[in-house]
Amino acid sequence: MTALVQPPPSPAEREHPERPDLADPSFWQLPHSERVQAFALLRRLGEPQYFVERPKSRWRPERGFHALVTHADVVEASRNPQVFASAPGATTPEPARWVRALFGDSMVNLDAPHHTQLRRIVSRAFTPRILSRTEADIEAVATRIVDDVLALRPDDFVTAAASRMPFEVICNLMGIPDGERPAILAQVNRASGDIGVSRTGRSRLRVPGKGLRALARMQGMIADLGHERRKNPTDDLISALVTADIDGEALTGRQLGAFFSLLMVAGVETTRNAIAHGLDLLTRHPEQRALLLGDFDTYEDGAVEEIVRHSTPIIQFRRTVTQDHRMNGHDFRQGDKVVLFYASANRDETVFPAPDAFDITRTPNPHVGYGGGGPHYCLGTYLAKQEMKALFRELLTRVPDLRTTDAPVLVPSNFDNRVRSMPCAYAAQQP
Template identity: 50%
Template sequence: MSQATRPSDLDGIDLSDLDFWGRPLSERHEAFARLRLHPPVFFDEVDMGPVPAGPGYYALVRHADVVEASRTPSVFASEPSAVSIPDMPQEFNEFFGSMINLDDPRHARMRRIVSRGFTPRMLARLEDGVQRIAEEIVDELLEKGPCDFVTEVAARLPLVVICEMMGIPESHRAMVFENSNVVLAGADPEYLGRDPDVAVHRLLTAGGELAGLLSELAGRRREQPTDDLTSALVNANIDGESLTDQEIGSFFILLAVAGNETTRNAISHGLKLLTLHPGQRELWWSDFEAHAATAVEEIVRHASPVTWMRRTVTRDHEMNGRLYRAGDKVVLYYASANRDETVFTDPDRFDVTRSPNPHVGFGGPGPHFCLGAHLARREITVMFRELHRRVPGIRSTGRPQRLLSDFVNGIKSLPCAF
């Protein structure tokens, strides 16, 4: 569907326009509801300074299309990039080209090796650690009093879990936090500035520092392995295959960014949702364990921390009455699929008992479903359980300061009181 033939009721909707992503969430959801009536809609790419404008992309906004594209990686490929709509320079792939940007057999190889670090023993240790860290966070919250919920609670849990999991010393955690913010800054000038060349420099610097930290740690763990995930990764050998230092570094960036930022945003959105919907909070709090599983899934659906992923069509393919040509770019809008009224009854309603809830907040089904989904669910559950147990009246007390990004539905700060 070209710009010239676009229906008039889509006037004013341009997913490539940064201003669109600065609109209130309610306006964005309403725009996606209109887009779902006319799929697929084609959007032009914009010039990003050092990165020239590409040929444009189709927005996949319906749940069925996102699911089908996710299940058909032979047609909808993650290479050359799943996390950027433009084709980025090669130096970006050095830092940001982890398995999320790979297709089989390279994706399967890396995921097979990485999965060795997520053994039942490792996961059991992680779960014990999540509980301990959540308790420590609430201890300090009670001492501190009203504060910024994002920095004092939501951001700390996944950051500490990931750093402990990888064996990163406490002295480096502030650097990991700051650089992961930069990597997922979208277009937010607080982190990247307003000059495109400065933004690229900051992104590459952040990626280089994170990769360098893991390269140094990996070298030490080869000589003196411990029981952390870094040791498991550097010493994993499956059928003669092991990870290179560059692959370990890029995987850590994926873990630090995807595992830290997305979980923290789910927790932040969760507090805001429970504040806006006191009846749902009362229902969940009345029997926490009975509603925990469905409540966590509903927070992830409602928040959709990761807004989209890109795919590239490998061969001509018809889907939902549309013929896609080899080389076409398509963007899977999880945030829209999670509000599809043909799948979710009253999709804008926040319902902690919603079941079934086939959301795609952890990615669609298929080989790229989030490897850390189990850990993310655990972290969100434990954090809210600890808040329910010890700070049941916690609530947000002001408007969230939102990240200016089309990729992450991020909250930078959220005042809270109890």
């Protein structure tokens, strides 16, 4: 049997042998604290490092990426979409052409003018009436969740509260019938179940796109609802999206399905993870919890921003360089791949003093937890913040003894800081 030949170390690896390899699946299985230290090392190296995902062979070229790990690099690349393009795909790996043809392009994988068109339709569908109703609904959902927590005293915070909040709010906003929701939730869980790192068999990264059958079923459900709402519109977001007349534009059934998948897999997952990490942070930092509980109106905004910065629910997105370009002293070539590591930018010590500290009074707090600005800044930012504030207000005032009892059970991932489960208990149950 012929032995596998390892590729020779790159110049960067020879110069910095201690440099972590962000393309190695085993890196993403390291404890979170070790990854934080590794990104701090990469920032100190002073320029974007190149990592090989697939070595060059006789049949195919080398594939790799430049890691943008400083706050300045992530923000500048985010705000320069003419050079750092989202197409052909912002996730790792990029979606195959047949996947894009079958499911349609998600907004995260598009550039102007197609991205601009879709974003305009979606933005204008969020009418003042819909937004006003959604704000009231967020409060009602938070109240129901905490009612159930008090009645049932669950031992897993993720399923009891963190997951429920964004899922119920988005289903209410979109007008998803109650009877359809269990099936949609099952497809969401299947679609996101392969987001992570697998070490079984050949080491590989598992990333968004593996649950294609689940995505197809979910998009089919939503396309059917969109078809029905075109004929019989109601006062919900699906109706607004499929009946919008913005310069003659409205979402097609496939575009609606792709947008809903983005809301479900991205919007629900990221907010649930931020909420889960938030309770863990407030448990591990009782002085910050006491500060927030003592004057929620004063500190709620700062608490939400710091939870998102510290936990960074989305770890990274990918971009493709469209032309030769020099940024912050580093030269990129047309066709280069770069990865924007938000998790590193949010710990950049040149921007955030004591970056590893959790401080709800931190100001300013220019984190990139919702993106680094530019056309792809998260559309759901306002919604996510309102959900977090409403739920934590209800929890901290009505269940002040709720605590995590152990570290969150994380899904090792190079894409999102996902919490699979998180044990919780109450003062009377604790030793």
